[in-house]
Amino acid sequence: MRLATLQDGSKDGRLVVISPDGLCYAPGPLETLQSALEDWDYAMPLLAAIDDFPHELEKSALAAPLPRSWQWLDGSAFQSHGDLMDAVLGITKPKTDKPLMYQGVSDKFYGPYDDILFNDESLGIDFEGEFGVILDAVPMGTSAQDAFKYIRLIVQINDWSLRTLAGPEMKTGFGWIQAKPPCGMAPFAVTPDELGGAWRDGRVCLTLNVDWNGKRFGAANGEPMGYGFHELVAHAARTRNLVAGTVIGSGTVSNANFREVGSSCIAERRGIEVIDLGEPKTAFMTFGDRVRMAAIDENGRMPFGELEQKVTRV
Numbered sequence: 001m002r003l004a005t006l007q008d009g010s011k012d013g014r015l016v017v018i019s020p021d022g023l024c025y026a027p028g029p030l031e032t033l034q035s036a037l038e039d040w041d042y043a044m045p046l047l048a049a050i051d052d053f054p055h056e057l058e059k060s061a062l063a064a065p066l067p068r069s070w071q072w073l074d075g076s077a078f079q080s081h082g083d084l085m086d087a088v089l090g091i092t093k094p095k096t097d098k099p100l101m102y103q104g105v106s107d108k109f110y111g112p113y114d115d116i117l118f119n120d121e122s123l124g125i126d127f128e129g130e131f132g133v134i135l136d137a138v139p140m141g142t143s144a145q146d147a148f149k150y151i152r153l154i155v156q157i158n159d160w161s162l163r164t165l166a167g168p169e170m171k172t173g174f175g176w177i178q179a180k181p182p183c184g185m186a187p188f189a190v191t192p193d194e195l196g197g198a199w200r201d202g203r204v205c206l207t208l209n210v211d212w213n214g215k216r217f218g219a220a221n222g223e224p225m226g227y228g229f230h231e232l233v234a235h236a237a238r239t240r241n242l243v244a245g246t247v248i249g250s251g252t253v254s255n256a257n258f259r260e261v262g263s264s265c266i267a268e269r270r271g272i273e274v275i276d277l278g279e280p281k282t283a284f285m286t287f288g289d290r291v292r293m294a295a296i297d298e299n300g301r302m303p304f305g306e307l308e309q310k311v312t313r314v
Helices: 033-036 040-047 078-087 142-150 165-172 192-198 230-235 266-277
Strands: 002-006 014-018 024-026 070-073 101-103 116-117 127-137 151-158 183-185 207-212 214-221 247-249 288-296 307-313
Touching: 002 033, 014 033, 033 040, 033 127, 040 142, 040 207, 070 230, 101 230, 127 207, 142 151, 142 230, 151 192, 151 230, 151 288, 151 307, 165 266, 183 307, 230 247
Parallel strands: 070 247, 116 307
Antiparallel strands: 002 014, 014 024, 070 101, 127 151, 127 247, 151 183, 207 214, 207 288, 288 307
């Protein structure tokens, strides 16, 4: 099942169920995705029973599947990305056997075709392609194995970053504020069964194609996550309850053979250049630049739809 949210003038939009071909929709039995998540045992059978999709879907009407959330927690679960970012920022992290994670902006997720507003292109504007999960309420202390049962939906995310600000903020040891503006979401949130065999061991085993200004920039696969989403959920819930609608991200999708498959963010490409050339060569985004992201399955289908956003001056 694939769910989406239509813009209707409200802050949370209108929940709809998407047809199998992604071209039509039917209104859901509850007004918003948040309300469905808070009463999932009631909502899920009603949503799944819908098999008539009378309305044609217009891309311009789509908001993020979850336009705002109680909590957005982003991991960094791909080792190759972490190593390259450390090279760019000149940071040596202490070794740990726990996932890296930070808490970011959750009161807004950009829609899949929204212009992304920035006030200064010298701040190192960067996209970051990743996957995420949307959760039911998770009790504090939930184990990784038990965490699977709380993963309700899977999403595709563009985690926008301002790299000029990221290094100084990270080196304070106190976390990001200015360097992490709101993220964007691809149009469809999908139930795990919608991915079939591509949902394995808590990982989205799909290739995420990333195009920058119409040219392929990366095609990394989500399978090599160092920690699965069930482990990220357990990490986040160690000392707190997680409310229904919490979103947890994988961090930038990255593969060890990055020279072959490319990258899901510019900073990673710059890290490769530091290693190979001694200094970064690729510039960050400028106003008017566009990025497109779409995860592709083995049949060429895009389970999450496509995300295409333009960098725009405020």
